Amino acid sequence: MTQKIGVKYQGFPSDEELAKIPGVPDAERIKRGPVAFIECAQEIPCNPCEEACPYGAIQVGKPITNLPKLDPKKCVGCGNCIAACPGLAIFVVNGSKDKAEISFPYEYYPLPEKGQIVDCVDRSGKTVTSGKVLRVIKSPKYDQTAVITVEVDQEYINVVRSIKRLGGPEHE
Amino acid sequence: MKTTEIAIIGAGPAGLSCAVEAAKAGAKVTLLDENLKPGGQLFKQIHKFFGSREHQAGTRGFRIGEQLLKETEELGVEVLLNAAVYGIYENKTLAYVKDGKDHALRAERIVIAAGASENALSFPGCTLPGVMGAGAAQTMINVHRVLPGKKILMVGSGNVGLIVSYQLMQAGAEVKALIEAAPQIGGYGVHAAKIRRAGVPIYVSTTIKEALGTEAVEGVVIHSLDEKWQPIPGTERTLDVDTICLAVGLSPLTELAWMAGCEFTFIPPLGGHVPIHDENMETTLPGIYVAGDITGVEEASSAMEEGRLAGVASAESLGYYDEDTAKRLKDEIWQRLNSLRTGPFGEGRFKAKIKQLQARRQLA
Numbered sequence: 158m159t160q161k162i163g164v165k166y167q168g169f170p171s172d173e174e175l176a177k178i179p180g181v182p183d184a185e186r187i188k189r190g191p192v193a194f195i196e197c198a199q200e201i202p203c204n205p206c207e208e209a210c211p212y213g214a215i216q217v218g219k220p221i222t223n224l225p226k227l228d229p230k231k232c233v234g235c236g237n238c239i240a241a242c243p244g245l246a247i248f249v250v251n252g253s254k255d256k257a258e259i260s261f262p263y264e265y266y267p268l269p270e271k272g273q274i275v276d277c278v279d280r281s282g283k284t285v286t287s288g289k290v291l292r293v294i295k296s297p298k299y300d301q302t303a304v305i306t307v308e309v310d311q312e313y314i315n316v317v318r319s320i321k322r323l324g325g326p327e328h329e
Numbered sequence: 330m331k332t333t334e335i336a337i338i339g340a341g342p343a344g345l346s347c348a349v350e351a352a353k354a355g356a357k358v359t360l361l362d363e364n365l366k367p368g369g370q371l372f373k374q375i376h377k378f379f380g381s382r383e384h385q386a387g388t389r390g391f392r393i394g395e396q397l398l399k400e401t402e403e404l405g406v407e408v409l410l411n412a413a414v415y416g417i418y419e420n421k422t423l424a425y426v427k428d429g430k431d432h433a434l435r436a437e438r439i440v441i442a443a444g445a446s447e448n449a450l451s452f453p454g455c456t457l458p459g460v461m462g463a464g465a466a467q468t469m470i471n472v473h474r475v476l477p478g479k480k481i482l483m484v485g486s487g488n489v490g491l492i493v494s495y496q497l498m499q500a501g502a503e504v505k506a507l508i509e510a511a512p513q514i515g516g517y518g519v520h521a522a523k524i525r526r527a528g529v530p531i532y533v534s535t536t537i538k539e540a541l542g543t544e545a546v547e548g549v550v551i552h553s554l555d556e557k558w559q560p561i562p563g564t565e566r567t568l569d570v571d572t573i574c575l576a577v578g579l580s581p582l583t584e585l586a587w588m589a590g591c592e593f594t595f596i597p598p599l600g601g602h603v604p605i606h607d608e609n610m611e612t613t614l615p616g617i618y619v620a621g622d623i624t625g626v627e628e629a630s631s632a633m634e635e636g637r638l639a640g641v642a643s644a645e646s647l648g649y650y651d652e653d654t655a656k657r658l659k660d661e662i663w664q665r666l667n668s669l670r671t672g673p674f675g676e677g678r679f680k681a682k683i684k685q686l687q688a689r690r691q692l693a
Contacts, residue, residue, distance in 0.1 A: 165513040168521030168531045199518045200672035203379040205387035221381050222672030241387050243377035244519025265499055265527075282528030300377070300389060319526040322498070 169280040170198040180227030184252075187314065191234020191251040191258070195225050196318075197244060209241030236260050240299035249306075250314050257314035258291060260306040265322050268293055268303050276321035277309055284321055286313050333359035333407070335643050336423055336436035338414045338585060341369020342629045343621025343636035344442035345397040350640025350658075352404035354649035359434065360406055361425055363413035367401075368394040369444055370464070371629060373471040375499075376492055379517075383665050384630040391471075393629075417441075417589040421616060438616050438643040441586050442636060445579035445600065445622035450484065454540025454549075463493040463576035470500040478572025482549050483507040484537060488628070490576030491520035497574075498527055505568050508535040508551055510558065517674065537573070538565060546571055579626045589617055594688040598681040599625025607689045609642035609659070610635055618643055625685065627669075627678055634666045 162171045175181065175196060182192045193214070195206070204217040206225050214231035215238060217223050238247045239262050251258040259277075269275050269290045277288040288307035295303050309317050335351045337344045340362035352358045366372070374390025385393050401408065409427060416424040423434045447462035454460070459478060463485070469475045481502050483494045486509035494504045507524065512534045514521050521531060534554045541548035553564035581600045587593070591604040592613040603625045610618045620639040621632035638659060645655035670679035 164518035164521065166533055168514055168518065168525040170518065170522070196522065197519060199674070201379060201517055201519070201674055202381070202669050202672060203386060204381050205377075208382060209387075219668075220671050221668050222675070242519075243379050243387055244517065245523050246519040278526060278528070280522065280526060282526050302377070322527060324501075 164198050167281070170196055174198045179224055180229060182227070182229040182232075182250075186229045187250055187252040190253045191236075191249050191260075192229055192232050193227055193234060193236075193238055194248045194250050195227050195238075196246045196248065197225055197242075200224060201244075203243060205241045205243060206238045206247060209238045211235065211237060236294075236304055239304045240296075240302040245302070248318060252311065252314050256308040257311045258306055258308055259314065259317050260292075260304055261319050263303045263305045263319065264301065267323050268295070269305065269320065269323060275307065275323070277307055277313065277317040278319050278321055279316050280318050282319075285316055286310060288317065288320075330422070330433050330435050332435045333357055334436065334647055335359070335438045335440065336361065336421075336434055337440040337442060338423070339369065339442035339444055339621070340364075340367035340408065340410075341442060341444050341621060341632065342371050342394075342397070343444075343632040343639075344369070344440070345394075345401060346633040346636030347440050347442060347620055347640035347643075348406045349397060349400045349404060350637045351644045351649075352401070352406045354641070354644035356644045356647055356649050358406045359409065359436070360401065361409045361412045361414055361423070361434075363411070365411055367398060367408055367410065371397070373467050374629065375471050375496060378630060380630045380669060381665070384633070384669070390629060414585060417585055417617070437647060438618065439589075440610075440618040440620055440636075440639045440643060441589075441604075441623055442619070442621045442632075442639075443582040443585060443623045445581050445626050447575065448578040448580055450537070450575050450577050452537045452539055454542065454546070457540050457542050457546050458544070459542070459546030459571055460540060460573045460575070463489050463574040466572070466574045467493045467496060470496060476500055476502055477574075478546075478570070479503060480505055480570045481572045481574055482551075482568055482570045483574050483576060485509065485576035485578070486511075486514040486516055486521065486531060486533070487576060487578070488516035488520055489579075490574075491516045491524060493574060493576060494524045494529060495520070495527070498524070498529075502572075504529045505570050506551075507531045508537070509533045510536045510554060512556075536560070540573055541567070546573055549573055579622065581623045581626060583623055586612065586617075586619060586623065589614060591617065591619075592692060594685060596625065596681050596684055598677050599685070603685060605685060605688045605692065608663070608686060610639040611642065613689070613692060616646070625678070625681060631666060631669050634662050634669070638662045638666070
């Protein structure tokens with residue numbers, strides 16, 4: 158059977174679905190500096206991201222099932238929304254430097270350490286490249302959701318979305 | 330005989346919320362639960378909840394439970410634990426077992442918030458140790474801190490299957506795969522995306538053929554289904570697992586409502602037979618209310634809202650709220666409930682709940 162594409166079949170949004178998300182930052186905006194990348198493709202009743210943004214860059218409004226709409230002009234890429242999203246579906250990407258920086262939520266122990274070289278995975282969990290951990294933020298405000306930033310080659314800026322779990326099966 | 334004004338059966342999200350609202354109004358409330366600890370399923374929900382600010386979205390479930398417990402304590406709600414209610418008799422008299430002894434409690438109002446139980450699935454090998462409900466596995470890891478196995482197959486892609494898969498990995502297990510008999514993933518895409526990123530394959534149109542093993546689960550054979558849900562020969566695959574978790578739906582725990590004599594209606598999207606109730610969550614028996622999953626399986630946020638509704642309405646019926654205040658409170662709750670029942674995942678439940686309310690009007 159051929160694999161059908163899309164979040165309903167594969168469990169993660171397809172490129173087409175991602176492109177349809179309101180306010181998804183374009184390549185030019187990503188090159189200018191850090192910006193949120195919201196991967197929330199289904200209308201579910203949820204809005205903590207709206208309140209988490211200190212810059213008013215995320216709008217859900219009413220009904221609460223609206224998809225969050227990002228204003229890439231207002232967004233400064235602070236990353237407050239990353240840990241606020243109960244779906245762990247918000248990332249921050251930064252294409253303004255030599256290497257691409259990707260920040261994502263992470264809720265597994267052990268946490269990686271700053272400077273550690275880690276396997277970086279795409280939306281399907283496949284290891285696509287290795288990257289260096291730049292930051293591991295564990296703020297009490299984030300309530301146990303760590304926000305990790307990795308540095309990878311630019312070509313992976315829209316590909317890498319997490320890291321391979323440390324202490325997972327292969328590491329036993 | 331022991332007496333109270335409002336007896337609430339079940340100290341889960343619906344029962345606790347109901348207790349808080351009713352006690353806040355001034356009613357004498359007694360909350361009974363068969364477990365040793367209150368909270369129902371809330372204390373094993375370690376993930377951040379969805380919803381809006383009013384639903385404490387972004388707060389982890391167990392923290393919502395802690396908050397509700399604190400409020401019940403501050404409001405002086407009587408909580409009877411290890412107290413299994415086994416009957417509702419005439420004059421709103423409850424019978425329950427506590428500490429090995431039978432007790433009776435006579436109440437002026439009863440709220441049944443008994444929750445739901447996990448559905449089973451039959452397949453060759455389904456009685457082997459290592460086959461368990463996903464909710465049971467979640468209790469083991471998040472409440473008792475025991476890992477049920479190291480290599481898991483999750484069956485069912487509703488939010489329970491997706492969330493428990495994630496939490497099993499957080500607890501240190503490996504989830505080999507998640508399978509779903511339907512052609513599409515049932516739960517939220519964001520929950521699915523979390524486990525995909527963690528490397529868990531999700532196979533739709535796939536079911537269990539058999540569990541392997543003699544003394545315990547040693548593996549599992551899965552196979553694909555065609556459009557008519559029939560197994561496709563030659564698609565069998567064997568996975569190396571020691572645990573099979575079943576997340577194939579929940580059924581409302583309706584026994585007490587049946588026994589009391591509440592009228593029922595059959596609404597499959599809500600989990601089957603559900604007690605008929607009105608906008609106040611009152612059943613066809615005056616003074617007996619229902620709230621939470623017993624009224625139709627949804628999720629914790631809706632259960633809490635229904636609990637609040639039953640709490641306000643039962644307190645109002647005892648004179649603790651005047652009509653205007655009660656109406657304002659109930660309208661607010663209904664607005665929040667309706668907002669939870671919107672969008673592609675909520676509309677089906679919204680329509681089903683309307684049908685349930687219509688069933689009440691047709692009887693009246």
